[in-house]
Amino acid sequence: MKKLIGITLAVSALLILVGCEGEGDGLVAPDVTYTVTDDGATLALEWNAVDGADGYYIYADGILIDSTTGLFYDATVPAGFYGVAAYAGDEESATDEVDCTPVETASITVYGNSDPAPDHPSGIGFTAAGACVTLALSEQTNWPDIDFYFDDANFAQLTIVSPGDHVPPYNDEENATAASGTDYDALEIAAGMGNYITQRTLAENAVLSFWIDPDGDGWGDANDHFGKMKIVSITGAAAPYTAVIDCAYQPIAGLRWVVTQ
Amino acid sequence: MIRIATLLVIVACLTVIGCQPPEGMAGPTKEEFDALKMQVEELQTNVADMQAAMDSFIEQYNMHIEKHHKGGATVTKPTTPSGGVKPPTQK
Structure with missing residues (x-):
């Protein structure tokens, strides 16, 4: 009986560990802030480093336009939305967007x-x-x-x-x-x-x-x-x-x- | 009794006389109002005539300028004044 209980507990623990795998380990979206420069022509984007990220994708109106390994990007082409997502290999985080629509x-x-x-x-x-x-x-x-x-x-x-x-x-x-x-x-x-x-x-x-x-x-x-x-x-x-x-x-x-x- | 009646009549007469407004304080009469009204109407007509004459003059002047002085500056009808405007700023 004791053996059965022990096996059950071990299987349960294993299931819990397997079920929780990945939670908290995936890429989180960077937190993007901005300043306006160049007499209002440029939106200078900055963000925090994301753990595990190989780099960051830059999106303009939902279209991937560039990538960088740095933590800033000067957006000089006007768009309605600029977004930044972290990536690691094939994995990509959610995008944090700045709304620039008038x-x-x-x-x-x-x-x-x-x-x-x-x-x-x-x-x-x-x-x-x-x-x-x-x-x-x-x-x-x-x-x-x-x-x-x-x-x-x-x-x-x-x-x-x-x-x-x-x-x-x-x-x-x-x-x-x-x-x-x-x-x-x-x-x-x-x-x-x-x-x-x-x-x-x-x-x-x-x-x-x-x-x-x-x-x-x-x-x-x-x-x-x-x-x-x-x-x-x-x-x-x-x-x-x-x-x-x-x-x-x-x-x-x-x-x-x-x-x- | 007759004396009391006489006194009452006298009091009534004095009251009526006393309530009459002094001369010149009764306000304008209807005739005076009518005269004033006519004067105002006459003034309004004069202003309208002057406006029409001015519009006609401006039109004739502009026609003359356009016909005989090509490129000459025409005038525009005056509009309701609304204060002025200071010179513009370039920036």
Whole structure:
């Protein structure tokens, strides 16, 4: 009887050991962090060393683009997602991803400020989450949140203007736009420094890069954000004009990537 | 009895007279209101006429510029003022 019990215990112990084999021994995913460099053109990825890893695979939008044995990678090609996975021989860990997709808001209707009706807003602002919302200029409580306003009272044509350029200013932000062609989805990185201006005449089908620079002190702040805007339509033979726009806002501070496909 | 009745009549008369507003304090009369209304309407008509005349003048001026001064600067109709705009910043 004692012998039977001993055999049973030994078999059970063996089964438990066999059943647990591998648990905790497989490759774990690296923990990826990032910084934005090169005036917003590069996403510098870093991660911790994974025990047992031979190296690391780099993925862009789910496609393997490179591998390295180091613990960093400079991503210079804009993408929606960058991921890093550890590998050892044929074994591969799960991928830790950085989400670089911009927040898109489509079909926003804005009105030139020569139309003072409160239900015809002339201002837009981006929320902390990156959504674009319209804001009536007549409501002074909106002023701190205005990132751009549309002016056809001081200009013959509809013009996008930084709120800090208005006299008196709606707020102190020095936000600006840059001309970026006419193909919204083809624009994957917002224009570089030196191409922006705080007032720009709008034309139908134009695509603009925009730069939210609340401090007006150039690139590099944690509150600098970039994005792109498509002027879908402008209606009105003269002021007051109405425009419909699409926007994509990059939530990662300082990063100029705006991949929307 | 007659004396009391007389006194009551006198009191009633004095009350009526005392409640009358002093001269000039009764507010504008209907005639004065009508006159004011007419003046306001006349002013509104004048403003509309001036606006129309200005629009017509601008149109004629622009037509003249385009016909006789090729490349000349035309003027745009004034719009509702909304404050000004300072010069743009390049960055």
